[in-house]
Amino acid sequence: MRIACPLCGERDSREFSYKGAALALGYPSEEAGFEAWDDYLHKRDNPAGPTRELWYHGSGCTAWLVVTRNTMTHEILSVELAEDAPESAQENTQGANA
Amino acid sequence: MRFSALRVLKEGLTGNKGWTPHWRDPAPKPEYDAIIIGGGGHGLSTAYYLAKNHGMTNIAVLEKGYIGGGNVGRNTTIVRANYGLEGNSQFYSHSLKLWEGLEQDLNYNAMMSQRGIINLFHSDGQRDAAARRANMMISQGDDAELLDKHTVRKLLPNLNHDNIRFPIYGGLYHKRGGTARHDAVAWGFARGADQRGVDLIQNCEVTGIDIENGVVKGVQTTRGAIKAKKVGMVVAGRSGQVAAMAGMRLPVESHVLQAFVTEGLKPCVDHVVTFGMGHMYMSQSDKGGLVFGGDLDFYASYAQRGNLPTKEHVMEAAMCLMPQIGKARVLRSWGGIMDMSPDGSFIMDKTQVDGLFVNTGWCYGGFKAVPASGYCMAHLMATGQPHEVAARHRLDRFETGRGLMDEEASGSQHNLH
Numbered sequence A: 001m002r003i004a005c006p007l008c009g010e011r012d013s014r015e016f017s018y019k020g021a022a023l024a025l026g027y028p029s030e031e032a033g034f035e036a037w038d039d040y041l042h043k044r045d046n047p048a049g050p051t052r053e054l055w056y057h058g059s060g061c062t063a064w065l066v067v068t069r070n071t072m073t074h075e076i077l078s079v080e081l082a083e084d085a086p087e088s089a090q091e092n093t094q095g096a097n098a
Numbered sequence B: 001m002r003f004s005a006l007r008v009l010k011e012g013l014t015g016n017k018g019w020t021p022h023w024r025d026p027a028p029k030p031e032y033d034a035i036i037i038g039g040g041g042h043g044l045s046t047a048y049y050l051a052k053n054h055g056m057t058n059i060a061v062l063e064k065g066y067i068g069g070g071n072v073g074r075n076t077t078i079v080r081a082n083y084g085l086e087g088n089s090q091f092y093s094h095s096l097k098l099w100e101g102l103e104q105d106l107n108y109n110a111m112m113s114q115r116g117i118i119n120l121f122h123s124d125g126q127r128d129a130a131a132r133r134a135n136m137m138i139s140q141g142d143d144a145e146l147l148d149k150h151t152v153r154k155l156l157p158n159l160n161h162d163n164i165r166f167p168i169y170g171g172l173y174h175k176r177g178g179t180a181r182h183d184a185v186a187w188g189f190a191r192g193a194d195q196r197g198v199d200l201i202q203n204c205e206v207t208g209i210d211i212e213n214g215v216v217k218g219v220q221t222t223r224g225a226i227k228a229k230k231v232g233m234v235v236a237g238r239s240g241q242v243a244a245m246a247g248m249r250l251p252v253e254s255h256v257l258q259a260f261v262t263e264g265l266k267p268c269v270d271h272v273v274t275f276g277m278g279h280m281y282m283s284q285s286d287k288g289g290l291v292f293g294g295d296l297d298f299y300a301s302y303a304q305r306g307n308l309p310t311k312e313h314v315m316e317a318a319m320c321l322m323p324q325i326g327k328a329r330v331l332r333s334w335g336g337i338m339d340m341s342p343d344g345s346f347i348m349d350k351t352q353v354d355g356l357f358v359n360t361g362w363c364y365g366g367f368k369a370v371p372a373s374g375y376c377m378a379h380l381m382a383t384g385q386p387h388e389v390a391a392r393h394r395l396d397r398f399e400t401g402r403g404l405m406d407e408e409a410s411g412s413q414h415n416l417h
């Protein structure tokens, strides 16, 4: 698995670490109840297919990236800088379960 | 058919013509009292104990592939009861006791081998931690012994005891731990369930769960609709997809875990050895292959195969622990889909849908749990109440923060276990 960092180019996956579903781009409001926080912290769509996730280029430029990747094949579909990525914290893969 | 030495002898003398299939291949009936989705170790043991302990025999196990084709046939087969936290401690202790009587109970040779597990340590601090764990194991009623470095050297002469970075200071010895033949465990439970009337239906993928007014009515499958008043979701790595059919999101992320086996060698490692500092562990199979593995690849995956960085890491750790392993050729490597929960402990509970139950979150340690998981899941499905040794494994513990079971004390968050 190689990841094309928008700043550094295509690099070995060893340079990156995985954070998890890209829903961590946003977070619930302070007033939101337990359920909203549980949804955010623990519950996952966990799709078998394309998924949007956060990776950190720790051994490179140290940017946070939003990587769209297929969990069935490990194919990387797109990579963007987290700071440019839409903060729509929802995983945009509903219905993509294979 | 009952298996016995006499039977083997008789068949041997008469051309092995009397053996029959171990289970039937029935077509699904339109309705059952209970349906179990998933024919892995946990689904099969659930069916077995539903029939055996609770007299429920009008039940079916629906498996999308073949019996034993999931993680139950892809793991490194380690069985142990060395968990420390209230809840896990009782559960795995119960499971080990069931393992000890399993072959007699199932009349099936599961090649249960209580060869002992040795967790190595390499510093004074680690020795203290091992002593603490040993005390927890003893107080839960299981066995544990602290070995000094001379004893470990005698028991495991082929390791590198004097590695400069990780000299072996001693080991935590759990004598009743060991391995069992994973396929045979699945087959033994399958046969036992079938003999008690359970229908094992293979090539039958569940594609929908029928719910009316908050009550489960049955499932949709690739072999037609099947009605049932009770449905258990026991699909390990595929829990996310099956729960989604009931409109649920689970606190589970599926990750890939890899393992490796070398060509057959003369006996050289008699125990299960864990090298925690290298995230690596090893045992030798009865065919002589060294079976070893390491950590997760640490990204979500359903590919049932991992990538090279983890392979390299595990090989490096193996070389560090036992340099002569470098002479052995690796025959196979493979990966399985692990249902990772945020606190690293499993989930067994009712759901908000009446009659629908969930069994998931086994992380990389669900093989040792196969007997107790089925035992407790059957209790839950039959009586509607959790079994006492699995009562803490609630689905809502993440939302409330009450009763988390984080064995590694690394935090109740995804991707930390």
Ligand SMILES: Cc1cc2nc3c(=O)[nH]c(=O)nc-3n(C[C@H](O)[C@H](O)[C@H](O)COP(=O)(O)OP(=O)(O)OC[C@H]3O[C@@H](n4cnc5c(N)ncnc54)[C@H](O)[C@@H]3O)c2cc1C
Residues within 6 Å of the ligand: B037, B038, B039, B040, B041, B042, B043, B062, B063, B064, B065, B066, B068, B069, B070, B071, B072, B073, B074, B075, B076, B077, B078, B079, B204, B205, B206, B207, B234, B235, B236, B237, B238, B242, B257, B258, B259, B293, B334, B335, B336, B337, B338, B362, B363, B364, B365, B366, B367, B368, B369
């Ligand atoms: C490399 C590796 C090493 C491991 N080592 C150990 C170890 O040493 N000790 C230990 O205790 N544990 C170990 N484990 C973990 C253990 O294998 C799993 O936790 C355990 O097998 C999971 O439970 P199961 O057997 O029921 O899962 P599975 O065998 O995966 O069963 C789930 C079944 O559900 C079926 N299914 C899925 N979706 C559907 C559907 N929609 N309809 C119908 N059927 C469906 C699947 O086909 C599958 O057969 C290891 C795992 C791996 C991958």
Ligand SMILES: [Zn+2]
Residues within 6 Å of the ligand: A005, A006, A007, A008, A009, A057, A060, A061, A062, A063
């Ligand atoms: Zn970069």
